[in-house]
Amino acid sequence: MNDQIEVRAERHLDAMIRCLFVDRNPLAEPIGYACLRFANSVNAFFDTEAFSVADEPRGCLRIGCACGWSFGLLLLENPSLTAAVALLLQCLEQMVLHYEHQHNGAGGPGLGGDG
Numbered sequence: 001m002n003d004q005i006e007v008r009a010e011r012h013l014d015a016m017i018r019c020l021f022v023d024r025n026p027l028a029e030p031i032g033y034a035c036l037r038f039a040n041s042v043n044a045f046f047d048t049e050a051f052s053v054a055d056e057p058r059g060c061l062r063i064g065c066a067c068g069w070s071f072g073l074l075l076l077e078n079p080s081l082t083a084a085v086a087l088l089l090q091c092l093e094q095m096v097l098h099y100e101h102q103h104n105g106a107g108g109p110g111l112g113g114d115g
Helices: 002-022 031-046 081-103
Strands: 051-055 058-066 070-074
Touching: 002 031, 002 058, 031 051, 031 058, 031 081, 058 081, 070 081
Parallel strands: none
Antiparallel strands: 051 058, 058 070
16 A cells, blocks of 8 residues: 555656646745745645645745644755755655655545544
């Protein structure tokens, strides 16, 4: 079962990367705005309102799920292109993996489930 979740998560993550990085350029906007757009995109993809983004102390963002899970991102002032892409990929990956593992992804019962 866990292998199926991993395969599904990778498939969903690949689709979201294509949409968010290829069809649009997230680096044309501040990273904080891109993370917020990514959270909104993940919510739309999974048809949920699970994820939100909150400003933490200067230079930090907290991505949270309605279930209580969260993770923080340290935003560099002038990140290199490689660092900016890595940060945005981490943001997207963490949300997709969390939702797939804890809420059974798009095929599950959502936030009310037993995950």
